[in-house]
Amino acid sequence: MFDPGLLNYWIIMILMMTGLYTVIAKGNLIKKIIGLGIFQVSVIMFFVSMGKVRGGTAPIAGEGFEVFSNPVPHVLMLTAIVVAVATLAFALALVVRIKEEYDTIEEDEIRELEAGEEG
Amino acid sequence: MNVSTAIGLAVIWPLFGGILVLLLRKRPNLREAASLTTAATQFILIATTILPVVRSGGRPVLDIVEILPGLSLSFEVEPLGMLFALVASGLWIVTTLYSIGYMRGHHEKNQTRFYFFFALAITGAVGVSFAGNVFTLFVFYEAITLSTFPLVTHHGTEEAKKAGRMYLGILIGTSIAFLFLAMVWTYVVAGTTDFRSGGILAGKLSDGNLMLLLALYAFGTGKAALMPFHRWLPAAMVAPTPVSALLHAVAVVKAGVFTIMKVSVYIFGPDLLTSTGASTWLIWVAAATIIIAGCIAIQKDNLKARLAYSTISQLSYIVLGAALATQWGIMGGSMHIVMHAFGKITLFFCAGAILVGAHKSEVSQMDGLGRKMPFTFLAFLIGSLSIIGLPPMGGSWSKWFLMLGAADAGQLMMIGVLMVGSLLSIAYLMPVVARGFFRPAPIEDSSHGEEEAHGEGEGGIREAPFFCVLPPVLTAIGCIILFFSAQGIYELLSGIG
Amino acid sequence: MHDSGLSISSHLPAFQIAVPLLSAVICVLIRKARAAWLLATTVAWAAFAGACVLLNRVILHGTISYEQGGWTPPWGIELRIDLFNALVLIIVTGICAVVISASLTSLSMEVPEKKHNLFYAAFLLCMTGLAGMTITGDVFNIFVFLEISSLSSYALISQGATRRALTSSIQYLVMGTIGGTLLLLGIGMLYMVTGTLNIVDMADQLAMVGPNRTVLVALACVTVGTSIKLAVFPLHIWLPNAYTYAPAIVTAFLAATATKVAFYVLARFIFSIFGVELAFEQLHLDRVLMPLAIVAMFAGSIVAIYQTDIKRMLAYSSVAQIGYMLLGLSMASVTGLTGGIVHLFNHALMKSGLFLVMACVLYRVGSTHIDAMRGLGKRMPFTMAAFVIAGLSMIGVPLTVGFVSKWYLVSAAMESGQWPVAVLILLSSLLAVVYIWRVVEVAYFQEAPEDAPEVKKAPIGLLVPVWTLVFAIIFFGIFTSLSAGVAGDAARMLLGAGS
Structure with a gap:
């Protein structure tokens, strides 16, 4: 079952599930966002490791460069990282606003406050 | 055009x-x-x-x-x-x-x-x-x-x-x-x-x-x-x-x-x-509706409710005609659309006229009203006869054709159902007329009388306004005319199919 | 754009994305609320006109392939417009144009004037993202545009008047990001298998590779990822809050477009990339999607019946309606898929119409609680008449668009002999009678409370967009060649491509 050649995927999977668990299990919004970040990073690492060829070099057309890594996934991840950063920034901004309005960033407490509003 | x-x-x-x-x-x-x-x-x-x-x-x-x-x-x-x-x-x-x-x-x-x-x-x-x-x-x-x-x-x-x-x-x-x-x-x-x-x-x-x-x-x-x-x-x-x-x-x-x-x-x-006999079951559902709705109608004291159940019962005559799917059945059912329309609208008009003129809505309150509202009750009588299916009212033709249709289809039971249905309609419609014409008007107790006087002024109950009485009289006359002019409808309907 | 020899109209596909994107930036810069609105409205209507031209061109000349920067696909990034996404593009831009026209009046109630230019910028960005997702021919681009539209829609939702808008927004953000990331993961796996990102090329490669475990996992990731954005039951929990607490205008926009584009993406992946044979015959996607769709139809409608806030009620109704679309998709037959696509189109009209009505009510009465509707039938006759017509369409009364969708879905179920499904579709539409009629009854039969302030008729700036949509509801309920006709051709194309 365990193939050392697939080690990178195992790591990515563990990272991913760690992130997902954090998002679901933690009540603190900041911790949730951290979990979200881990989740995103795991996928980014998935792309990066996918493109890597063992012993490959950067894709330079010239003599002495015969085996090279696939640059496409790496380039794609530049965009994905930007997306992740933007999401993180926006989420943090929202948390700041929530802190101002509710005076807490614990999900349970917010839910209690909201239930009070409805009742 | x-x-x-x-x-x-x-x-x-x-x-x-x-x-x-x-x-x-x-x-x-x-x-x-x-x-x-x-x-x-x-x-x-x-x-x-x-x-x-x-x-x-x-x-x-x-x-x-x-x-x-x-x-x-x-x-x-x-x-x-x-x-x-x-x-x-x-x-x-x-x-x-x-x-x-x-x-x-x-x-x-x-x-x-x-x-x-x-x-x-x-x-x-x-x-x-x-x-x-x-x-x-x-x-x-x-x-x-x-x-x-x-x-x-x-x-x-x-x-x-x-x-x-x-x-x-x-x-x-x-x-x-x-x-x-x-x-x-x-x-x-x-x-x-x-x-x-x-x-x-x-x-x-x-x-x-x-x-x-x-x-x-x-x-x-x-x-x-x-x-x-x-x-x-x-x-x-x-x-x-x-x-x-x-x-x-x-x-x-x-x-x-x-x-x-x-x-x-x-x-x-x-x-x-x-x-294929695909509609046989519908014949029975229609028959059941005719009988059951008729029975319910008898028990209703509110005139409009009674008429409503009568309508349910009469509608199933038409469905029955369709379900028999014989030439006469379809003819009878289609004709009943017209005949029942004239009869039933007369009855409803009268019910409304009684409500407007006498403020009565229950059958049991209608004793003696016929003498004070003769036109209304006469129209009601004619409408009832048409629904029941007696000559010389239009309703007799459609029932006749439906009977023919039932016989044609070999559904002899249905002839019985149609007859029971008509008997039921006598039982739920005639009491209204009978009460109106033959029962003496109740001696009204004072409080009730005051109420009446309040609404109607001197003289209490009288015929409803002209526009309320004219239409039922017209449609009642229509019921009679339909009896004599059924030939035209018959010819028109012969073109079905 | 070095090939200047071509006429400018051949760059129309690129304009659909570039113009709103640049205008969003300008909106940020100009700072004047009214000017920003004017710019945004103009751009939206221009995009709509462009979409109409594109659809016309696709109908006349077939699929349009636009090579961005002149690089030939599959190496370059392609914008690819066929019947399916041309129709979706029309809905996205059209609804955006109508809604943004209405926003000048409505928005001032909920968002402070000085933030308006930023609001319109986010609005345009959202439209850019949605339009981009729709017309791009590159799977990674889908992800990028998805995130553009998502991020801007989180921002739009958080602008709601109450503080609960903030928590709704972050709830959506968390779920949306998970969805987007899963989609990215699925795309990564597809890339591993096929070595390409171009949709057409990917489909060809995938057909050669055939099903293996990586493809299976990719399908799962893509389906779950888009299902979150699509709010497929039970992944819908972000939707009711987001729709309820967002500004009324934003709800009208997102309800009609965001989920629809997610549906488009799902259909595109399933039919154009994986193919019917792989997705349905070998991996049996329908066995997952159809039960979920049916449960959504009932659960959404039943929960909607018990809501006291009408915006929330309509939001749950959306969950149910998404079930209809998904049901059509999961039948994987021409009629079924046509039903799904045409319902996408029709539901966008109905739901944005209904939410715009709520914007009117909110503007005049200040609440969308059911008690606020009392006596509105008399006090806001045109607004409530619009609600009744759009509501009847939700029920599926003939000569409205709702009837057309239901017709296709029911006949698709019957054609494939799935009797119970046909019955279930009709039963669930009876539930729509209940929740729509509840509002109608309150509006027309209950008198307004004695102490209620005088309510004026809705402002013309809101009524015109509302009635534009109502008109469209009736028009496309009678003349269906544009909606159902195109949807049918699109369905045939999608299914033909798979086999």
């Missing part, structure tokens, strides 16, 4: 009338004049341009638009639809007259809304009668339901709201759950939903499926008030009486039975129904 144009015009004419009513909302006299004129011109339009063509065997067609491939909004006038359109638009005139008397005599609110939606309902009824395929019929069928909803809930009371909920719940519910399904099924199987002579389903479905499809159509047409989907009709009696009269005795319920009749003749085809 081109016949096709006339068809289109006939369908939207009441709609124009309705808009005119809205525009004239500030001036009641003009508004009512507009209603009346629209009704009269509508009838003349249909009778003078479309009727001659259909009588000479034509089937004028008007295609509006194709909505989906093979599914178009189109009209085709055949004898059955012609007859229904004539009845609906003809009785609309009388009812408008009556509404003027009733709504004013009864000081109803929101009269503009009333006349507007009334006109819309007529558009629906004429649209149903001219429909060239099931889809078009469905469109106008739903239009009737939606436009009569504000009429049923006219008073806006808690009771009216409840009735409205049941009305909409049953009519929309059955039509979406069953009729829609039946329509799609027909379309999927036959590739069209057009009404064609001899039907479109021959050889396309197994016997069991035919039966199921017929069930979907029969119960999907909630307006036909087949038991167990009949409860909306008594509930709808909270509406003002003109609504009960025209819509719940003529336009709405007749649209229902008309649908069943039309579907069995032009979608299934009588031959298919008789050869």
Whole structure:
């Protein structure tokens, strides 16, 4: 079952599930966002490791460069990282606003406050 | 005028009338004049341009638009639809007259809304009668339901709201759950939903499926008030009486039975129904409805409720005719659409006139009223006789043909059912007349008398306003005329199929 | 754009994305609320006109392939417009144009004037993202545009008047990001298998590779990822809050477009990339999607019946309606898929119409609670009449668009012999009668409370957009060649491509 050649995927999977668990299990919004970040990073690492060829070099057309890594996934991840950063920034901004309005960033407490509003 | 144009015009004419009513909302006299004129011109339009063509065997067609491939909004006038359109638009005139008397005599609110939606309902009824395929019929069928909803809930009371909920719940519910399904099924199987002579389903479905499809159509047409989907009709009696009269005795319920009749003749085809026996079960359901509704009617003390159950019972005569699917059965059923319409509208008009004139709504309160309101009660008598089916009233012909049809189909039991049904109708209609004419008026206790005096001034009970009494007298005379002129209807209906 | 020899109209696909994107930036810069609105409205209507031209061109000349920067696909990034996404593009831009026209009046109630230019910028960005997702021919681009539209929609939702808008927004953000990331993961796996990102090329490669475990996992990731954005039951929990607490205008926009584009993406992946054979015959996607769709139809409608806030009620109704679309998709037949696509189109019209009505009510009465509707039938006659018509369409009354979708879905179920499904579709539409009629009854039969302030008719700036949509509801209920006709051709194309 365990193939050392697939080690990178195992790591990515563990990272991913760690992130997902954090998002679901933690009540603190900041911790949730951290979990979200881990989740995103795991996928980014998935792309990066996918493109890597063992012993490959950067894709330079010239003599002495015969085996090279696939640059496409790496380039794609530049965009994905930007997306992740933007999401993180926006989420943090929202948390700041929530802190101002509710005076807490614990999900349970917010839910209690909201239930009070409805009742 | 081109016949096709006339068809289109006939369908939207009441709609124009309705808009005119809205525009004239500030001036009641003009508004009512507009209603009346629209009704009269509508009838003349249909009778003078479309009727001659259909009588000479034509089937004028008007295609509006194709909505989906093979599914178009189109009209085709055949004898059955012609007859229904004539009845609906003809009785609309009388009812408008009556509404003027009733709504004013009864000081109803929101009269503009009333006349507007009334006109819309007529558009629906004429649209149903001219429909060239099931889809078009469905469109106008739903239009009737939606436009009569504000009429049923006219008073806006808690009771009216409840009735409205049941009305909409049953009519929309059955039509979406069953009729829609039946329509799609027909379309999927036959590739069209057009009404064609001899039907479109021959050889396309197994016997069991035919039966199921017929069930979907029969119960999907909630307006036909087949038991167990009949409860909306008594509930709808909270509406003002003109609504009960025209819509719940003529336009709405007749649209229902008309649908069943039309579907069995032009979608299934009588031959298919008789050869496969797919409609045998419907005969029994109709028979059960005739008897059960008749029995319930006897127990109702409220006159309008009694008439409502009588309607349920009588409607099933028509369904029975359709289900027998013999030539005479169809003839009798179709003719009963006209005969029952005239009879029942007379009865409802009278019930309303009694309410306006004497403020009585229960049968047990009607002792001796006949002497004070002779015209009303005479009209009621004639209407009752027509419903029961005695000569010289129109109703006798349709029952006669239905009997022939039952004999033709070998359903001898049904002859018995028809006879029991007539006996029941004697039992629930005659007491009203008998009480009115033969029982002495009760000696009113003082408190009650005061109340009466308060409402009516000196003299207490007397005949309702002229506009309330004239229409039932007219329709009662109509019942008698129909007896003698049934030949014309017979000839027209011979063109079915 | 070096090939200047071509006429400018051949760059129309690129304009669909570039113009709103640049205008969003300008909106940020100009700072004047009214000017920003004017710019945004103009751009939206221009995009709509462009979409119409594109659809026309696709109908006449077939699929349009636009090579961005002149690089030939599969190496370059392609914008690819066929019948399916041309129709979706029309809906996205059209609804955006109508809604943004209405926003001048409505927005001032909920968002402070000085933030308006930023609001319009986010609005345009959202439209850019949605339009981009729709017309791009590159799977990674789908992800990028998805995130553009998502991020801007989180921002739009958080602008709601109450503080609960903030929590709704972050709830959506968390779920949306998980969805987007899962989609990215799925795309990564597809790339591993096929070595390409171009949709057409990917489909070809995938057909050669055939099903293996990586493809299976990719399908799962893509389906779950888009399902979150699509709010497929039970992944819908972000939707009711987001729709309820967002500004009314934003709800009208997102309800009609965001979920629809997610549906488009799902259909595109399933039919154009994986193919019917792989997705349905070998991996049996329908066995997962159809039950979920049916449960959504009922659960959404039943929960909607018990809501006291009408915006929330309509939001749950959306969950149910998404079920219809998904049901059509999961039948994987021409009629079924046509039903799904045409319902996408029709539901966008109905739901944005209904939410715009709520914007009117909110503007005049200040609440969308059911008690606030009392007596509105008399006091806001045109607004409530619009509600009734759009509501009847939700029920599926003939001559409205709702009837057309239901017709296709029911006949698709019957054609494939799935009787119970046909019955269930109709039963669930009876539930729509209940929740729509509840509002109608309150509006028309209950008198307004004595102490209620005088309510004026809705402002013309809101009524015109509302009635534009109502008109469209009736128009496309009668003349269906544009909606159902195109949807049918699109369905045939999608299914043809798969086999």
